Amino acid sequence: MFFLRVMLRIRSLFYLISYKTLYQNKFNFNQLILLGRMFKLEIIGRESRVVFQGKFYCRNNIYIVAENGNVSIGDNVFFNNGVSICSMKKVHIGKNTALGENVKIYDQDHVFNKPGDMYKQGYKTEAVTIGENVWIGSNVTILKGVTIGNNSVIAAGSVVTKDIGNDIIYMDKREPTMKKIKRKNN
Template sequence: MFKKIIKAFRFFKLCFYIIKSNNKIKVESPKVVQLDRYTSLTCSYNGSIKFIGKFNCRRFVSISSNGGEIVFGDDVFLNNYSSITCRGKVHIGMNTLIGESVKIYDHDHVFSKQGLIKDQGYKVGSVVIGKNVWIGSNVTILRDTVIGDNSVVGAGCVLKGIYKEGSIITSKADTTESIIITEH
């Protein structure tokens, strides 16, 4: 009994900052889960967060499961100011490195011309990041994205879609398109 208390204390002394949950955060390995200061883990509406193995994140990281399932494989790292917001499914494979200010969303707001956007609900999908993936700083990963194993995502990319194993994904500034909605 005393060993279990010491083990729990070692885990929680690293992540006592902000944890809101109804027993839906699970550590499924005796390996270390390290959370730096100002990290927020939130589970609501029967959401869950699972740590399969070693996990490390830096400051100001926000991980929120609002009815969805977030799973981190072994030896995943999140850098400063990154966030994951989940309503469906977000799975991150083992040995994945995530740079600063990366944003991961498995859902979009529904949008039509009538009514307030905030009242129209969400389109929920999934995000699956393979094993041994390196995601550069300031990347945004959107709903229904799959990044194959052994891939690299360059800084500043916005991703939506399926990227094969071994991909090197970059963004060109001159390919941005703007659409102006004139009808309300």
């Protein structure tokens, strides 16, 4: 067990040195953070930043991308396997927060109601803020513009599209719906 902990620290140090060398002042951390296998960080754009404000531990297959956006992760935060964050504006995660497996956080949505190629229509962005001492269950998706209050729990499988206050247990029991896309001509 001791050997595995030493190897985890060496691997984490390798990741940190590599990303600090590559991204310089766009990537900041205050202390050694422990990173599992397949930790991937992409920082794209002049104003983009990724900041770890304290202790951080994650398992495997973590993907964080700041594309013209900022990601801020508080002290004592944990990510389980498969967490993905994509920021084109701002994502903030407060201290003492835990994310379950396969949590996805997006601070943008695709624009899709214009004629023409879907992938060329652009994005709408709004910041995502997750408070302190929050537990987010497995397979949760958090979408743009959401604020989750302190001491809240998000149940596994939920899709969060609206703000959640402090001290709330949120469960999303969705029913399937289909709507026709209404195209707008410019």
